[in-house]
Amino acid sequence: MHAIRFFEREGLFLRDIPRNAGGRRVFERQDVEWLGLCNRLRESGMPLARIRRFVELVRAGTGNESERLQLLREHEAEVRAKIDDLHACLAVIHGKVATYERHVAEGTAAGVWSPT
Amino acid sequence: MHAIRFFEREGLFLRDIPRNAGGRRVFERQDVEWLGLCNRLRESGMPLARIRRFVELVRAGTGNESERLQLLREHEAEVRAKIDDLHACLAVIHGKVATYERHVAEGTAAGVWSPT
DNA sequence: ACTTGACCTAGAGCTCACTCTAGGATCTAG
DNA sequence: CTAGATCCTAGAGTGAGCTCTAGGTCAAGT
Numbered sequence: 001m002h003a004i005r006f007f008e009r010e011g012l013f014l015r016d017i018p019r020n021a022g023g024r025r026v027f028e029r030q031d032v033e034w035l036g037l038c039n040r041l042r043e044s045g046m047p048l049a050r051i052r053r054f055v056e057l058v059r060a061g062t063g064n065e066s067e068r069l070q071l072l073r074e075h076e077a078e079v080r081a082k083i084d085d086l087h088a089c090l091a092v093i094h095g096k097v098a099t100y101e102r103h104v105a106e107g108t109a110a111g112v113w114s115p116t
Numbered sequence: 117m118h119a120i121r122f123f124e125r126e127g128l129f130l131r132d133i134p135r136n137a138g139g140r141r142v143f144e145r146q147d148v149e150w151l152g153l154c155n156r157l158r159e160s161g162m163p164l165a166r167i168r169r170f171v172e173l174v175r176a177g178t179g180n181e182s183e184r185l186q187l188l189r190e191h192e193a194e195v196r197a198k199i200d201d202l203h204a205c206l207a208v209i210h211g212k213v214a215t216y217e218r219h220v221a222e223g224t225a226a227g228v229w230s231p232t
Numbered sequence: 233a234c235t236t237g238a239c240c241t242a243g244a245g246c247t248c249a250c251t252c253t254a255g256g257a258t259c260t261a262g
Numbered sequence: 263c264t265a266g267a268t269c270c271t272a273g274a275g276t277g278a279g280c281t282c283t284a285g286g287t288c289a290a291g292t
Contacts, residue, residue, distance in 0.1 A: 001269075002251060009272095010249095014229055022258050024269060034229070037212055044205035048249070058229045065228060069216040076213055079206050086199050089160035093192050096153055100185040112181060113130055113150070113174045117239075118281060125242095126279095138288050139240060164279070 012038060012051055014058050044079045128154060128167055130174050160195045 004025070008017060014034050017025045041051055054071050057064045099111040120141070124133060130150050133141045157167055170187050173180045215227040 005271085006250065019270090022269085023271095024258080030229070037208060040205040040208040042249095044202055044209065062225075062230055065216060066220050069213065069220055072209060072213045072216060076206065076209050079202055079209060083199055083202050083206070086160055086195055086202070089156040090192065090195050090199070092153060092156040093160065093188060093195065097185065097188045097192055100181060100188060104182050104185055109178075113146070114178055121239095121241085122280065135240090140288080141239090158279095 007035075007038075010048055010052065012048065012055060014055055041075065044075070045082060046075050046078075050075070123151075123154075126164055126168065128164065128171060130171055157191065160191070161198060162191050162194075166191070 007013065008025075013031060015031070017027060017031065020026050038051060041054075042048070050071070054068060057068045057071070096111075103109055103112045123129065124141075129147060131147075133143060133147065136142050154167060157170075158164070166187070170184060173184045173187070212227075219225060219228045
């Protein structure tokens, strides 16, 4: 709940969320759908400021769709790059795991650190 | 440079880095090699506290290699999970990119947001 | 000898993304 | 009607991970 309030304060909804008679937020399907994409953008590392930029474009109305597209495409490229980077990390980490496995299984110590 | 000093302060080196007569750090190959793995661990999202835990194990000397292995294996699993997660994000994001591409190319508006 | 630049320490400050607190209003079940 | 859960707002606090400042030392070039 705190998170939703935080989101709203940060201007991360595509519209001002309306309140019912008691002052409580009333979400509709479009809000929840947007949260779906929004959360994927966040999970994949898009800074809130950039999400806000996208939101501003949507709120500004039609006519800037190619700008929205560019923003999404750039992020897509970044996510692909991040995946590649993680694969590279994985190779190094798995290499070390393999070294330790050999060490633990055989009692050899090549590639394993010891304090100096 | 600030980063290296920060690392040292945080106890992220496998040994106390010695100083020369002038008080400056003298790194050796093992230090740089460790930085290589260490940076991959960081890039792939391992919290500094967990890296420090690994460092402590190494500094504690031989005998805990299986614990080090476990730590690395767990992280490897997390990295794989993160890659999977990013692929899921990518699918959603690319879906939206495709929608916008269609919209921009054809002038249709299905799946594209407009302000309310 | 002198200037310039790289490095030293200790510690303060910053950004980001939350996360919680306080004090109050509203809604729901019994 | 009442108790308790759930929500409201505004604003303060948190934690990770840097990043910079100040005041000084040291080293290399001229």
